[in-house]
Amino acid sequence: MAIVTVSHKACTVNPLKMSQPIGGALAFLGLAQCMPMLHGSQGCTAFGLVLFVRHFRETIPLQTTAMNEVATVLGGLDNIGNAILNIQKRANPRIIGICSTGVTETKGDDVDGYLKTFQAAHPELGDLAVVYVSTPDFKDAFQDGWSKAVRNMVDTLVEPTAARVAGQVNFLLGSHLTVADIEELREMAAAFGLHGTFLPDISGSLDGHIPDDFSPNTLGGTGLDEIRAMGEAELTIAIGEQMRPAAEALARKSGQPYILLERLTGLEPNDQLLDCLAQLSGTPVPEKYRRQRSQLMDAMLDGHFYFGGKRIAIGAEPDLLWTLATWLTEMGAVVATAITTTQSPLLEHMACQEVVIGDLEDLEARAADCDLLITHSHGRQAAERLGIPFLRMGLPIFDRLGAAHRLTVGYRGTRDLLFEVGNLLMANAHEHHPESWPLPGGDHARSQIAVG
Amino acid sequence: MLQNKIQEVFNEPGCAKNQTKSDKDRKKGCTKQLQPGAAAGGCAFDGAKIALQPITDVAHLVHGPIACEGNSWDNRGSKSSGSRLYRTGFTTDINELDVVYGGEKHLFRSIKEIIDKYDPPAVFVYQTCVPAMIGDDIEAVCKAASAKFAKPVIPINAPGFVGAKNLGNKLAGEALLDYVIGTEEPESTTPYDINIIGEYNLSGELWQVKPLLDHLGIRILACISGDAKYHEIAQSHRARAAMMVCSKAMINIARKMEERYQIPFFEGSFYGISDTSESLRAISRLLVERGAPAQLRERTEALIQREEARAWERLAAYKPRLRGKRVLLITGGVKSWSVVAALQEVGLEVVGTSVKKSTAEDKERIKEIMGEDAHMIDDMTPREMYKMLSEAQADIMLSGGRSQFVALKAKVPWLDINQERHHAYAGYEGMVDLVREIDKALYNPIWSQLRKAAPWDTREAAQWLS
Numbered sequence: 001m002a003i004v005t006v007s008h009k010a011c012t013v014n015p016l017k018m019s020q021p022i023g024g025a026l027a028f029l030g031l032a033q034c035m036p037m038l039h040g041s042q043g044c045t046a047f048g049l050v051l052f053v054r055h056f057r058e059t060i061p062l063q064t065t066a067m068n069e070v071a072t073v074l075g076g077l078d079n080i081g082n083a084i085l086n087i088q089k090r091a092n093p094r095i096i097g098i099c100s101t102g103v104t105e106t107k108g109d110d111v112d113g114y115l116k117t118f119q120a121a122h123p124e125l126g127d128l129a130v131v132y133v134s135t136p137d138f139k140d141a142f143q144d145g146w147s148k149a150v151r152n153m154v155d156t157l158v159e160p161t162a163a164r165v166a167g168q169v170n171f172l173l174g175s176h177l178t179v180a181d182i183e184e185l186r187e188m189a190a191a192f193g194l195h196g197t198f199l200p201d202i203s204g205s206l207d208g209h210i211p212d213d214f215s216p217n218t219l220g221g222t223g224l225d226e227i228r229a230m231g232e233a234e235l236t237i238a239i240g241e242q243m244r245p246a247a248e249a250l251a252r253k254s255g256q257p258y259i260l261l262e263r264l265t266g267l268e269p270n271d272q273l274l275d276c277l278a279q280l281s282g283t284p285v286p287e288k289y290r291r292q293r294s295q296l297m298d299a300m301l302d303g304h305f306y307f308g309g310k311r312i313a314i315g316a317e318p319d320l321l322w323t324l325a326t327w328l329t330e331m332g333a334v335v336a337t338a339i340t341t342t343q344s345p346l347l348e349h350m351a352c353q354e355v356v357i358g359d360l361e362d363l364e365a366r367a368a369d370c371d372l373l374i375t376h377s378h379g380r381q382a383a384e385r386l387g388i389p390f391l392r393m394g395l396p397i398f399d400r401l402g403a404a405h406r407l408t409v410g411y412r413g414t415r416d417l418l419f420e421v422g423n424l425l426m427a428n429a430h431e432h433h434p435e436s437w438p439l440p441g442g443d444h445a446r447s448q449i450a451v452g
Numbered sequence: 453m454l455q456n457k458i459q460e461v462f463n464e465p466g467c468a469k470n471q472t473k474s475d476k477d478r479k480k481g482c483t484k485q486l487q488p489g490a491a492a493g494g495c496a497f498d499g500a501k502i503a504l505q506p507i508t509d510v511a512h513l514v515h516g517p518i519a520c521e522g523n524s525w526d527n528r529g530s531k532s533s534g535s536r537l538y539r540t541g542f543t544t545d546i547n548e549l550d551v552v553y554g555g556e557k558h559l560f561r562s563i564k565e566i567i568d569k570y571d572p573p574a575v576f577v578y579q580t581c582v583p584a585m586i587g588d589d590i591e592a593v594c595k596a597a598s599a600k601f602a603k604p605v606i607p608i609n610a611p612g613f614v615g616a617k618n619l620g621n622k623l624a625g626e627a628l629l630d631y632v633i634g635t636e637e638p639e640s641t642t643p644y645d646i647n648i649i650g651e652y653n654l655s656g657e658l659w660q661v662k663p664l665l666d667h668l669g670i671r672i673l674a675c676i677s678g679d680a681k682y683h684e685i686a687q688s689h690r691a692r693a694a695m696m697v698c699s700k701a702m703i704n705i706a707r708k709m710e711e712r713y714q715i716p717f718f719e720g721s722f723y724g725i726s727d728t729s730e731s732l733r734a735i736s737r738l739l740v741e742r743g744a745p746a747q748l749r750e751r752t753e754a755l756i757q758r759e760e761a762r763a764w765e766r767l768a769a770y771k772p773r774l775r776g777k778r779v780l781l782i783t784g785g786v787k788s789w790s791v792v793a794a795l796q797e798v799g800l801e802v803v804g805t806s807v808k809k810s811t812a813e814d815k816e817r818i819k820e821i822m823g824e825d826a827h828m829i830d831d832m833t834p835r836e837m838y839k840m841l842s843e844a845q846a847d848i849m850l851s852g853g854r855s856q857f858v859a860l861k862a863k864v865p866w867l868d869i870n871q872e873r874h875h876a877y878a879g880y881e882g883m884v885d886l887v888r889e890i891d892k893a894l895y896n897p898i899w900s901q902l903r904k905a906a907p908w909d910t911r912e913a914a915q916w917l918s
Contacts, residue, residue, distance in 0.1 A: 011562035043495025083489030137517035
């Protein structure tokens with residue numbers, strides 16, 4: 001149990017947090033043939049775009065309603081209509097995902113209402129799906145924007161139905177899962193003969209592959225028809241607490257049950273997932289996973305020496321923080337400092353004394369006596385100043401290759417993460433020296449005088 | 453207030469492009485009307501931050517919601533020889549309550565916290581869209597904070613919605629002119645003091661040029677703004693001459709410093725061997741005209757001769773490898789012609805260059821360098837670029853990060869020559885480095901592997917079992 005505090009500084013120093021609209025935009029980047037768009041000034045889009053390009057090392061389709069001074073003051077609804085028509089003409093996507101920003105929320109544009117009128121006036125756009133989500137920059141954080149965008153995708157696109165297709169299962173994926181994580185889950189579902197729909201699926205669009213031709217829209221992801229049919233699944237598996245609103249929206253629409261797995265790093269959560277898939281499919285857990293489970297247990301035996309009692313400082317969004325903090329605690333480490341970006345029901349249950357909603361300055365100030373610092377790439381300066389080992393987790397990771405292909409879910413992903421963290425701790429183990437075991441204060445000093 | 457400033461920078465008499473416009477067009481300004489759903493590029497705030505963040509010992513505080521700083525901080529390669537404070541991200545991260553009740557007090561408290569904890573020589577406060585909309589008066593807050601804490605607190609009024617990056621560059625320049633330049637006196641001056649304006653020390657490029665100036669005894673009183681300290685800029689009005697680098701981004705600073713402090717300037721570039729030499733010549737000519745001993749010019753010629761020879765000697769090795777290789781060059785403004793000239797110097801063939809941000813004068817120079825049939829590209833869509841590259845109409849593309857994947861996905865070598873790049877390409881040293889990087893990119897063994905189809909897609913697949 002942890003006490004949740006909010007940093008009361010007026011000035012945020014070295015932000016951990018990123019804004020809601022780009023969290024929403026990233027969720028839309030996981031849809032096929034989609035063009036995400038921020039309703040705001042062109043800078044709102046440019047900053048998000050550069051951030052994702054640096055992290056994924058891919059072209060990022062992301063448009064803007066390009067609010068100028070006049071539109072900002074008088075309202076930018078016409079900019080949305082013009083933007084939709086322009087995008088349709090130039091890129092012809094199947095879905096446009098719109099996120100509002102601080103600029104347009106301050107004015108208070110009624111986008112929902114406008115879109116209804118606009119779509120009624122443009123029947124020729126009938127095939128084009130438009131999903132809107134309200135994501136003011138001055139509220140909440142990246143993870144919330146993602147969560148709200150996925151909920152709205154379900155609300156707007158999934159068709160209500162009572163029909164069920166045997167072996168069909170939905171996965172609702174939190175923003176903390178990587179391309180590699182999603183690929184692992186897809187493989188797991190297939191191993192049980194299940195057919196999974198993954199929403200949002202950045203493994204199709206941001207996995208860094210070479211397409212055969214140029215596309216101005218997303219290169220892959222969850223297809224519009226797949227999303228529409230999600231109501232026909234037998235079960236929905238939501239991963240990360242942030243996916244609860246989307247899971248509930250889906251349950252309301254088509255009445256199917258859902259289970260929510262708070263994390264998939266560690267032994268037990270993966271036991272639960274595989275057990276669930278086995279029951280759903282009526283297929284025993286394949287030999288491959290039994291072997292992987294055994295490998296993970298062996299890795300835990302070999303590795304726990306290096307984790308025991310180690311003090312770890314983590315800065316991450318709530319679901320990633322929960323995943324890491326819980327798993328590290330299970331390995332015997334102590335989460336000495338936990339900094340996060342936004343509220344979540346998980347925070348008070350975190351396995352540490354205090355969770356602070358704050359910034360990297362807060363993390364740095366509380367990490368001086370820690371053995372490992374874990375946060376996104378922006379933490380590298382702090383780790384350097386403190387002189388402690390640094391593990392990059394989360395988004396953005398711009399100073400290392402392969403951020404999208406980092407696997408941390410499943411038995412295999414947990415095993416690999418265990419080795420990575422264990423090696424960092426092992427490499428930085430303290431060497432003993434003659435002054436390692438001094439007697440209490442004065443004794444030591446006196447003996448030196450006597451000898452001298 | 454802000455409107456007047458914007459009109460003023462649009463009416464820049466030092467800008468050649470502006471001078472060729474009619475009165476009516478000039479009023480409209482140089483920002484093209486953005487098209488919703490078909491726009492790209494940063495906003496005015498982005499431009500202002502790019503222009504000033506290289507000042508290393510200042511605390512750069514962004515007044516706005518988390519997007520403006522949280523999504524963008526720590527992402528530019530401007531290097532420092534001293535303080536690292538400029539790499540610390542400061543923002544008021546305003547919340548809903550601020551939007552309702554106003555964020556001025558929150559801003560004031562943030563300034564106080566920064567001064568208490570970090571004690572920088574100055575705090576720069578950047579305005580953004582949301583506080584501008586709710587009417588936060590950052591000029592008044594900065595004035596009150598300056599008085600209260602006896603420290604310069606400088607308002608940079610360039611909220612994103614007023615326009616594009618280039619406008620932000622200029623508004624940042626105005627802020628320096630209004631609040632910083634000329635507010636302090638240097639301890640001593642010499643006849644060899646210059647300002648370099650519009651150089652951001654990306655990847656440390658200033659340091660490729662500074663040894664040349666050091667050798668000549670020329671002192672950079674202030675570089676605006678690469679590797680600069682606050683006091684240097686405050687004292688920069690005592691320079692004898694100035695060089696303006698990088699197109700028109702900061703022409704207002706150069707021109708107004710000439711107007712106010714009689715500091716003559718020239719527009720030059722350190723990209724390419726001949727451009728570097730020309731710039732060194734121009735610097736020493738201006739200094740001599742302002743009273744430096746005439747032998748400076750002879751010493752400059754001697755240095756140029758020595759360094760050019762040294763550079764050519766090193767480049768000679770690459771000439772046979774690069775001769776006839778075709779380059780597609782996508783970049784903006786002045787950089788086009790200076791880089792074109794540089795590439796031709798080693799025998800590369802420039803098959804196309806973008807002129808989107810270039811002035812008529814720039815285009816004339818490109819024609820001079822590339823000939824009348826120069827392939828100038830006004831605005832190329834990524835799809836056209838991809839087509840051109842995948843049809844192998846160029847051997848390598850040089851551009852900014854934005855189009856990097858267009859080239860790479862077409863399996864064509866690519867080199868970053870924009871502000872996010874990690875290599876330094878200025879001066880004689882930089883030219884040798886640029887050519888070495890082009891050579892490395894072109895001759896990397898991956899290209900032949902990548903362009904070969906998978907064996908099962910070709911008829912010549914080996915028969916493994918026969």
